[in-house]
Amino acid sequence: MKKAVLFDLDGTLIDTAPDFIRIVQNMCREAEIPVLDADLIRARVSEGARAMVKLVYPSHLDEATFLKHRDRFLSEYQDNIAVDTQLFDGMDELLQDLEQRSIPWGIVTNKPRYLSEILLDALDLKTRCAVLVCPDDVHRTKPDPEPMYLAASQLDLDAEDIIYVGDHPRDIDAGRSADMLTILAGYGYLPPDAKDDLDAWNADYIVHTVEQLHAEIEALISP
Incomplete structure (x- = not known):
C-alpha cells in the first residue's frame, strides 16, 4: 500500500x-x-x-x-498566472479522496518556487499541499532524483512508499531513479518527440484521463 x-x-x-x-x-x-x-x-x-x-x-x-x-x-x-488556469477536470475529486483517506499529496516541479506558490495560492491549493519541492530547493533538478528524495524526507516517508505522477520523460526518470512507483499522465503536455512511444518511458502505469489516474491511485493506496 x-x-x-x-x-x-x-x-x-x-x-x-x-x-x-x-x-x-x-x-x-x-x-x-x-x-x-x-x-x-x-x-x-x-x-x-x-x-x-x-x-x-x-x-x-x-x-x-x-x-x-x-x-x-x-x-x-x-x-496573469491563473486567468484561465485550473485543475484538470476530475483532479479536485481525486485530491479530496486522498485527503479524506489521510493520504498526503504534494508537488515536485521544475517551476520556480515564487511562481508555484503564487499559482497554488490563487487556486486555493497552498494549504492543502503537504509538500512542495521546486528547483530553488535542490542542487539538481529532475530528472535527477534529488527532488524526489527531498520530498520523501519532508513527508517522513521512504521514497518507495510514494507514487509519482508526471507527463514528461524527466518526471518518470526521476521517479524511477528514486524507486517511487511512477504513473505517466498521458492527458498532459507530452513532448512531441516522445509522445508516440509512451511504453519507452518505462513508467509503471500509463493513464490517459484523470478518471483513470484516480482509479489506479485508489487501487494502490487501498489496504
Whole structure:
C-alpha cells in the first residue's frame, strides 16, 4: 500500500497551458509574426519560460535581448498566472479522496518556487499541499532524483512508499531513479518527440484521463 502521492505541476496536476498560450500568442502579434498554434505551445509548456521565448523568436538572439524577452514573459505570466488556469477536470475529486483517506499529496516541479506558490495560492491549493519541492530547493533538478528524495524526507516517508505522477520523460526518470512507483499522465503536455512511444518511458502505469489516474491511485493506496 502506497502512503503518499506526488505530482508534477504543469500538465499533470494543473492545466496551466491556457495562460501560456494566451501570453505567447500575444507576443507573436506584437512581434508581427504568425500566431503560433495552441497545440504547439501546449506541448512545450513543461519546458518553461525559455522554451516559450524560443517559440516566438526561434532564430538566435543575443543573450541580453533573449533575457529581456524572457523577463517580460515571466512578468506577464506572474501578473496573469491563473486567468484561465485550473485543475484538470476530475483532479479536485481525486485530491479530496486522498485527503479524506489521510493520504498526503504534494508537488515536485521544475517551476520556480515564487511562481508555484503564487499559482497554488490563487487556486486555493497552498494549504492543502503537504509538500512542495521546486528547483530553488535542490542542487539538481529532475530528472535527477534529488527532488524526489527531498520530498520523501519532508513527508517522513521512504521514497518507495510514494507514487509519482508526471507527463514528461524527466518526471518518470526521476521517479524511477528514486524507486517511487511512477504513473505517466498521458492527458498532459507530452513532448512531441516522445509522445508516440509512451511504453519507452518505462513508467509503471500509463493513464490517459484523470478518471483513470484516480482509479489506479485508489487501487494502490487501498489496504
